[in-house]
Amino acid sequence: MKQIDCEHLYRDGRYYDLENEDFVDDIPFYLHQIEKYGEPVLELACGTGRITIPIAQKGIQITGLDILDSMLNHAKRKATNKGVNVEWIKADCRDFRLNKKFNLIFSPFNSIAHLHDLESIKACFSCVKEHLMDNGRFIIDFFNPSLNILTRDPTKRYPVKEYPDPDGKGQVVITENNIYDVANQINRVKWYYKIGSQSEEVVEDLNMRIFYPQELDALLYYNGFTIENKYGNYDETPFISASPKQLIVCHKH
Ligand SMILES: C[S@@+](CC[C@H](N)C(=O)[O-])C[C@H]1O[C@@H](n2cnc3c(N)ncnc32)[C@H](O)[C@@H]1O
Known part of the structure; x- marks a missing residue:
């Protein structure tokens, strides 16, 4: 099993929140x-608890599980400040054992x-199965891969986000580029x-394994x-070629 390689990208939960906290479209769906x-x-x-809280x-x-203290500690601070009760677990989603089963895992x-x-993937799905009630549901949210984005010109920069630095160092401006590793299906x-x-x-690396629609369905099956x-967006419209998302709701065979 490969080691995770995103510790550096997620080393400070405050940055993660400044980059992502205005995205709230998925919360009503869950x-x-x-x-x-x-x-x-x-x-x-669960990261910084953007959805959990x-x-x-x-x-x-709700229980929020994440492998990184940098994200969980920020989540815990936010939950305490808001007086919200969440069970936070530091664990690898490929290897966890909680004394509990769930009606919904996502x-x-x-x-x-x-x-x-x-x-x-096998190890994660196996842990999910062990922790899912017999009639429980597992939901995965992964984007519908865009070949245009995967194959775009790696010498160009594309805008990502801008926000004021949380330590007062001025404006943070993030741009990105990518090279798609076809053999490993990893967008680097x-x-x-x-x-x-x-x-x-x-410069931070974000290596994203790409899951094509039929592949993700087959892996689950x-x-x-x-x-x-299988929905194509948070409004629960059916998944079609042009859908932005793959939102899969499944249960154990
Ligand atoms: C894109 S963030 C999502 C955070 C949050 N769920 C949200 O929607 O904002 C991805 C999270 O995956 C966590 N992560 C990466 N590999 C993991 C693993 N093997 N086990 C548990 N968490 C992992 C990272 O620490 C990070 O917090």
Whole structure:
């Protein structure tokens, strides 16, 4: 099984939140799934609690699991400040054993892209099966790969995000480029951070395993899951070629 390689990218949860906290479109989707399938809920790779905390604020029993202290500590601080009760677990989503089963387990926001090899995916799905109630549901959210983005010109820079540095060092401007590694199906993205007036950019690697639609369905099927719904976006419209997302709801065979 390959080691994770995203520690550096996620070394400070404050930056992650400044880059992602304004994305909230997926939260109503998960609340609706919880209404249908029940609690307790387990979020794999919960990060800074961007989704976990708003769900817990509704009084729902939720456990957030992540491998990195840098993300979990920030999540814990935020939950404490908001007076919200979440069970936080530091663990690898490929190797965890909780004394508990869940009605809903979800892997949101492309987190599965951090699992680069078949062994990792098998191990994660096996842990999910062990922790899912017999009638429970597992949900994966992974984008619908765009060949245009994967194959774009690696010598060009594309804008990602801008925000004020949390330590007052000025404006952070992030741009990116990528090279798609066809054999390994890994999109090797580089994020370039220009911070205030500093002349040197900080460069971070983001290596994302790409899962094509039929492949993701087959991986789930051959690892013991029956797909019940495949949506193309958070509004629960069916998945089609032009859909931005692959939102798969499945249960154990
Ligand atoms: C894109 S972030 C998603 C965070 C959060 N779920 C959200 O939606 O904002 C990906 C997260 O995956 C976590 N991660 C990566 N590999 C992991 C693994 N093997 N086990 C558990 N968490 C992992 C990272 O620490 C990071 O917090």
